Amino acid sequence: MSNNLRINKNNFIDQTVRISFKFNGRRLFGYKGDTLASALLANNIHLVGRSFKYHRPRGIMTCGSEEPNAIVQVGKDPALTDPNVRATEIELYEGLEAFSQNCWPSVNFDIGGINNFLSPLLPAGFYYKTFMWPASFWEKYEFFIRHSAGLGKSPTKPDQDLYDHQYVHCDVLVIGGGISGILSAKLSAEKGLNTMLINDKSHLGGSTIYQNDDIFKINNETSNLWLKNQIEELKKIPNLTIKNRTSVAAFHGYNYLLARENLTDHLSAHERKEKIRQRLLKIRAKKVVIATGAIERPLIFNNNDRPGIILSSSIKKYIDYYGVKTGESISLFTNNDSAYETAISLNKSGVKVKVIIDIRENSNSILSEKIEKAGIKILKGYTITNTDGYKRINSIDVMKLSKDGENVIGSKITYKCDCLGISGGWTPMVHLFTQSGGKLKFRNNDNVFIPDENKTPSEQISVGSSNGDFELDDVINNTVKNIKVFLGLDKNNYENLDIKCSKEKQKRNIWLLPSNKPISRTKPFLDFQNDSTAKDVKLALREGFKSIEHVKRYTTTGMGTDQGKLSNMHALGIIADTTGTNMGELGTTTFRPPYTPLTFGAIVGRNVGEFFDHTRRTAIHDWHLENKAEFENVGQWKRPWYFPKNGETMYQAVQRESKAARESAGILDASTLGKIDIQGEDASEFLNRVYTNAWSKLAIGKCRYGLMLNEDGMVYDDGVTTRLGENHYIMTTTTGGAANVLSKLEDYLQTEWPELNVYLTTVTDQYSTMSICGPNSKKIIAKIIPSLDLSDESFPHMSFKNSKIDNVNCRIMRISFTGEHSYEINVQSNYAKDVWERCIEAGKEFNITPYGTETMHLLRAEKGFIITGQDTDGTLTPSDLQMDWIIGKKKYDFIGKRSLYRSDTIREDRKQLVGLLTDDPKEVLEEGAQLVESLEKPIDMLGHVTSSYFSPNLNKSIALAVVRSGKKLKGKKLIVPMKNKNINVTITDTVFYDKENKRLNA
Amino acid sequence: MFIINCPYCGERDQTEFSCGGEAHIERPKQPTELSDDQWAEYLFMRKNIKGIQFERWNHIHGCRKWFNVVRDTSNDKIHAVYKMGERPPVK
């Protein structure tokens, strides 16, 4: 066991609650309040993973969501395991089990590590360049790449966790629980505004809450104590909601934001039971305050990626907040004053700070004076040229920088250390600001992109370090001043605080620090997760990539799970330096949501399984269930597909049902067909305009089939419409087209023909429809409604009568989609099951056979009736369907009419609907199969099969197809080439059965 | 996701609406008088402006009314909403 790296004094870790966890199978202990990262560091474990390309050992580098290296697999349950979890964010809980990713067979011995020695062979764009040729080798390359690369493993079983969605409306949303967010939320809530404060940590206070040095004072209290009191007061305000462990993923226009609230990820398995794991908040805020803070930048120098190299501010948090020493002998490397704060914290905790290397020639501030008083050595104007140590840093080489910062001079000094803190300054977290449409400006003196106040979308403001204020007095004073204007506040208590802090006076920035070796022999890492180096960026530029978006993709800089939160600024800086461009002109790459990854569970919420989509069932559904129907999904509807008896296959059932319907009687639940009630004095004129045929002369009580086109002349929908009264029609549409037809008709009525007095009402759900067909259908109807005159004179084909079954009103239509004598009964849906059962009862003596959609399709195909959406696909005109008879030639206009004689629609070689018979009557074609004339290459595709069945009534295979110039090809032989045979077919008429329509009146 | 002020219902979330493309394209009164090119112009040709665009929207999951919206496609700012048949506001 290593030395105890936990110091005993701090407020945030509960050392009375010991927690056991496992990392790579090894049992370890931490305390309540730890993250996995802080607990690992307390156990002296730095090496946690391997880098993506070179498989170099990598350690914990940060303490937050910007972590590029310490990403782990949590848990091994195949349903619950979670890949790519940042060890710096996950809170420790009893029984936590985590594993390193991207290493095989283990993090300590990783075969992929050999890539490190091959690295001269793996430059930027290596994958693009190498694996492109020969193309046939890809499968072999892929095996190698998939095995050795890749991040975590996906769960292999369905997620058992519960997820939720919640809509949130508030006056003010404050994003960020640091000091500027807390002040903003307090000012807002105290004004009485309904305020929500979102904080991605488990605790409020940001980095100020552990800033305990007396250099930083507010009203004579150290800043951490002052803030602690503010938070206590804040929690008491009733109109403020605080959401901890919540991270905003996306900031869209009109102040619409998505945030993920973690509810149980910090709990042990038994505490999680029955609880919602994560909640996706869909927030609409009147005003938004962005207080997302800043993250520290690394420095880019040779071998800057070894385990033990940590951001300086993270070392401070580990010591001051978690009470964990990240090493016994720590050096710091910086270009700004914040590493001095870390040195002070370490010094107070008794950790030896070996040396501070500062690239600045001078650094005079309250902080630097305190450091020098403490006797800590500062090398000013120096840089690190190399580091050593494979699985943990053990030494650094330091040399003096030339005046211009381009070279190193003098001799090399080597320092031993087991941890190196690095600080390259600060990057404001402007992701959400830019996502919402804000534009950035570049501030030259400290090289930061900050929100441009003139290009900020309205009703939002950025404050604190996310707005580029890095020092305590600026953060507080500017936040208070700007929030006062933003929220229209009166004078408040925070305007005249007495704030003491150190002020940084000198700045120096070098994006790529020089070494005593040529750059080609160094490894200055930019993107730690994707292993892209400064060399790669320079190579991309040499190879002609100019746009930063292209350089990013070519080198994969910023494309890891951390989305380049650490690396992007340096990549931009190096591009700007190399190309001699000003960074402000260069701009940034686009920040896209999500800011931190979302789980799929949070995205879909409860919309899984049976809640994924609505299921529509007809009023007769229970009868179908009782009678063992197999169902087919048609849109959201469940429709009976066929009714198997005694273990029949679908084929056997359909053959039986089809024969029964033609020989005696069949019954179909047709309730899913769309039904639109049309009323108004211009209803007839309206139908004239929307259907291709004429409607004004249709008598009351008569039905007519209509074809509806799009304005481009292509068939859109079809169905029978019945004239119920002078100004009253009922239109039926296809099942799938119902909603779209209604919308389309409404569109024309409201926008093109507002002068028409017509009202449309959907009544699909209100009425149920059962269709009874076959030679005995008339007898069955006569049994149910004895009073109804069913003679052909009184009730001919294509007519309708109002009637009653007991006291229930019903509409009986004599219409047919099978070619048989048939009736449709329409009743109010709540009586439908009863009426259906009466039909079944009355039909018993005629062996009435319930049939489903498959038999319906077969019967209509025997008659050559089309199904829109199956035989049509939006590219067929009525003429293509051989339905010229339905075009009202005398009508001046209807939707789509003008398109029917465009040069393209009158072509004779369009695909046209035909019938097909196979030479072998037993051979049933596959729907979708291609039709060709000869097998000589190149093969000309003439068309395809749209519908195909074995007809029991004709005892042969029949099919419908669309074929180029098909109308002229009756009798022509074609070939349907299949995988293992060629099927010979002959083009025929589309009507296969009862061409004379004798059965309609049988 | 923006908010649209339906002239019949008031402000509602964008998810309640569907967009019907460019506004103020009138269906020709006498299509039969038009050449193929003229008909094609009506049928197929639509603008795709970066900036101020006049659009048709339908409150499909609300009152089902069609109306017009003046929207800046570069930032989704809605400058005006007006009923079908009303004159577009002068820019």
Ligand SMILES: [Zn+2]
């Ligand atoms: Zn509305």
